[in-house]
Amino acid sequence: MFQRQLVARPRGSLGKIALQMRERFWEQEGIYGGISWTSQDIGQIQYPSHGFGLRKGIVVGGYYLQPGPQARFNQMSAAERLTAAVQQGEKLHPGYGAQVENGISVAWHRMNHMLGCTARDTSTETLRVLRQAEGCHYLIGDQISAHAGWMEAAVLSAHDC
Ligand SMILES: Cc1cc2nc3c(=O)[nH]c(=O)nc-3n(C[C@H](O)[C@H](O)[C@H](O)COP(=O)(O)OP(=O)(O)OC[C@H]3O[C@@H](n4cnc5c(N)ncnc54)[C@H](O)[C@@H]3O)c2cc1C
Incomplete structure (x- = not known):
């Protein structure tokens, strides 16, 4: 019974993409924390609500909660996910891509011993x-x-x- 319930337990396949930015350019646009929503696959960009005025910052460059975007992002490699997140972020913030120093994302349902979240x-x-x-x-x-x-x-x- 235990094993059956464990294996059958449905898990989500949502994900987030973190992007380290060279400069906190959003603060120059008057943004201090909060979220920009978009109908693109990234769903949203979340800005840090701490470290105001510092030089660098990390944004959540994507948080995909819907099945369609999840399927599209999860079949990509990590590098492809970053490229897509940057392209979509450009539409909200022109010059976004030039600010990206580094990024990370994980397809949780493809991770051994996790198989979802x-x-x-x-x-x-x-x-x-x-x-x-x-x-x-x-x-x-x-x-x-x-x-x-x-x-x-x-x-x-x-x-x-
Ligand atoms: C994309 C995403 C976004 C999220 N956003 C939020 C949010 O905004 N706010 C929020 O509150 N929560 C959020 N969460 C949820 C939050 O991350 C989890 O609730 C939390 O991490 C769960 O902690 P845990 O200790 O139960 O499990 P985990 O953090 O999963 O830790 C389990 C650990 O056990 C290890 N492990 C597994 N098997 C073994 C083994 N056999 N031997 C040894 N170690 C093992 C794993 O490697 C892992 O390090 C999010 C989760 C995801 C996936």
């Missing part, structure tokens, strides 16, 4: 089974919480143990 099934029965030890095998973390996909759930799970 933000577990989708929060049924009480599934959680009841997975929260019980199977022999000496214990599970903790946000993936077996009813609030999957949030750090809060991971912390609460640790407290619960």
